[in-house]
Amino acid sequence: MFKKILIANRGEIALRIIRTAKEMGIKTVAVYSTADKYSLHVSFADEAVCIGPPPSYQSYLNIPNLISAAEITNADAIHPGYGFLSENAYFSSMCKKHGIKFIGANPNHMIQIGNKISAKKTMEKAGISCLPGSDCFSESSYQEIEYIADKIGYPIIIKAVSGGGGKGIRSVFNKNRLKKSLEEAKKESWTCFGTKDMYIEKLIVNPRHIEIQILGDQYGKACHLSERDCSIQRRNQKLVEEAPSPFITQSIRKKMGEEAIKASEFIHYEGVGTIEFLVDTNKNFYFMEMNPRIQVEHPITEEITGLDLIQEQIFLAYGKELSIKKNFYPKMYSIECRINAEEPYKNFIPAPGKITQMHLPGGKGVRVDTHIYAGYFITHYYDSMIAKIITTAKTRKESIEKMRRSLEEFVIEGVHTTIPFHRKLMKNDDFMKGNYNTNFLDQISLNFFLSED
16 A cells, blocks of 8 residues: 555645545645645645645646655655646656656546547547537637537537636527627636637536546446536536435436446546536436546535545555445435635625634534634635535435534634525525526525625
8 A cells, every 4th residue: 555645735625635544544745835834734744845835836736846745755646636736647647757656547538538528529439428519629710619609509608628617618698699708718718727728519508417426446347426416506616516416316317327337437447536417407418527536525425325535546546446346326315515715795706814713513414624723814825615514314304404503503703604605505495495407596586695694
């Protein structure tokens, strides 16, 4: 087994990986920017190395500094977490070049599925249902792009070829909005991913966003751990996830799981990953993308299965056979609320600052993954997510009730957070009935946002 793992990330996911590694008897190395000097992952790791100033490109995205940190601490593996370099094929290949195991997808898989167009073409070869769409365009004239959009037929969605997190994406319902939306998406893609490569896809109106958790080993075996419903979003970024989905029937669940396994085995995928689908109102599902990494929302799958997905990821990276012998179908219900340092009643604008007081909820079936504490300063340099609260129970109703109670107990003072938003959402009639889609927050009454608890 690995003797020492460097975690090339920050915040709650870095702390999450450190905890599992320690339980496995593996030494850990934290890396941090100067802005994260007092973060808990720095305190709880066995060693810590400063890798640069606050901007991500000078620290958490600085590949030479990360490789150097691994070499000077004699780390034999690097875990990238999610975001940052977790889907970067060059970083994965550089780890291999320096004799360091990358705990994630191999470079070939990242190239194959990291680019959304090549991923889609691969899935079509595997026989997976995909939405009509275009090839990549970067230098195409506006007239050419207009022709492509007309051929696909409105509504359409413009997407960045690389990246994720809802960035570089714009929905377009008619030709009048095409040019402005295209310019906005390109600008955002350039800012976030350093590329203006885009493509167009047919837009499903009011879809569900369903993803299947998959695992694959080096010996051609793969399995799935059922689905997560990630349809509660704003600006294409997830806010609430639950497992299983209240929308999916057992027969559809079985079909989606089988498709995910077929896709994984077609590319001989190794490690922990996720196949994401869009599902229309008639429960027809279409491949959207594949994420070759651990997901933010992985805890709800852990809670309903009893597995430690970080541990599974480490085992698979080390070359062990898949420990799960069959696909999993859920018997418990779990919900995750992402707590962000944002002002939900001012269009979710970021709200950095110092946390003056804090109290975490607890009790049976309540889990909080976080790196914050009273006195912690939330900077403007990184993602605004500061905690995840997960509740698990025998029924969906019980899990929602547990979440309501936990959100009432959750106190963070000194900064604005999305806790009041989640408290209201958990009392919403349509949410409680499972009647929602990815446009849910745009469709409900403005009073939901205008009136605080």
